Amino acid sequence: MVGLSIGEKHFIQGGIAQDLRSDGRKRLTIRPIYVETGVISQANGSARVRMGATDVIACVKAELGRPNALQPDKGKVVVNVDCSPTAAPMFEGRGGEELSAELSVALQRCLLGGKSGSGAGIDLSSLVVVEGKICWDLYIDGLVVSSDGNLLDALGAAIKYYVAKEKSSGMTYLLKKLMFPKAALSNTGIPKVNVAAGASGDEQPEVDVSDEEFLQFDTSRVPVIVTLTKVGRHYIVDATSEEESQMCLAVSISMNRQGHICGLTKRGGAGLDPSIILDMISVAKTVSEQLINTLDSHIAAAEAGEEES
Numbered sequence: 001m002v003g004l005s006i007g008e009k010h011f012i013q014g015g016i017a018q019d020l021r022s023d024g025r026k027r028l029t030i031r032p033i034y035v036e037t038g039v040i041s042q043a044n045g046s047a048r049v050r051m052g053a054t055d056v057i058a059c060v061k062a063e064l065g066r067p068n069a070l071q072p073d074k075g076k077v078v079v080n081v082d083c084s085p086t087a088a089p090m091f092e093g094r095g096g097e098e099l100s101a102e103l104s105v106a107l108q109r110c111l112l113g114g115k116s117g118s119g120a121g122i123d124l125s126s127l128v129v130v131e132g133k134i135c136w137d138l139y140i141d142g143l144v145v146s147s148d149g150n151l152l153d154a155l156g157a158a159i160k161y162y163v164a165k166e167k168s169s170g171m172t173y174l175l176k177k178l179m180f181p182k183a184a185l186s187n188t189g190i191p192k193v194n195v196a197a198g199a200s201g202d203e204q205p206e207v208d209v210s211d212e213e214f215l216q217f218d219t220s221r222v223p224v225i226v227t228l229t230k231v232g233r234h235y236i237v238d239a240t241s242e243e244e245s246q247m248c249l250a251v252s253i254s255m256n257r258q259g260h261i262c263g264l265t266k267r268g269g270a271g272l273d274p275s276i277i278l279d280m281i282s283v284a285k286t287v288s289e290q291l292i293n294t295l296d297s298h299i300a301a302a303e304a305g306e307e308e309s
Contacts, residue, residue, distance in 0.1 A: 033049065033298070034298075057145060060138060067135045111223070230272075
């Protein structure tokens with residue numbers, strides 16, 4: 001927790017009440033975002049996102065596995081977040097472990113929706129190669145390098161990026177260079193898999209994994225996350241760590257390009273009137289559109305740079 005004097009607390013709270021935050025932003029203005037993809041060569045996809053002094057890295061690794069017996073027609077996604085002990089004093093010892101677990105659960109819920117799978121940002125059925133026998137397992141890992149608030153939103157941005165879906169007939173999927181609109185997924189490549197014919201019953205079919213061709217699956221539903229932090233009688237977006245120290249609650253809403261809500265989580269012990277939640281959702285929709293447009297512009301600039309080189 002950030003240690004602030006009484007005067008500093010009043011200054012932060014008073015600025016938010018007057019719609020002029022200590023860094024000059026309005027209540028619903030996000031900090032400048034900087035995105036860098038392909039930062040980890042060993043991963044299938046990776047990205048680094050900076051929002052102010054908050055700095056996070058996300059990477060995606062894809063491996064062939066076996067579907068869950070209860071969901072034979074779906075692949076698997078596992079999310080894990082680590083907080084570097086050097087990112088903030090609060091991350092030393094068990095503080096970092098507890099926050100890592102909290103962020104991992106929140107990201108998993110935002111990407112995959114509830115247990116029923118409704119509202120999921122990633123279509124798990126698109127990860128199946130052979131129903132009941134072979135599927136892709138996606139391991140999404142996040143690392144908090146530096147923390148100045150709003151970690152969940154930064155990690156969510158580092159995990160998304162748009163790519164069109166291309167699925168061929170039969171059991172062959174051609175996934176060219178995955179570039180999702182929220183960065184690591186957008187930079188993910190999953191190899192083309194050819195399945196040998198002739199396997200029957202419980203036999204595990206033989207597969208040939210290509211080193212040159214890659215499959216694309218639809219990530220247009222992968223959401224960005226917008227956290228609204230309530231300080232006093234007002235709420236703000238993209239809170240700094242000092243502003244978060246003054247919050248009574250925070251609501252994180254994950255919303256995709258189509259404006260659909262994929263998940264919603266709440267932190268803090270204070271209660272929240274249902275009518276306020278509806279207003280927060282409306283604000284989150286507007287902010288998510290701005291965030292997606294910002295990320296899209298980063299992708300377009302990166303692609304233009306690759307073409308020139």
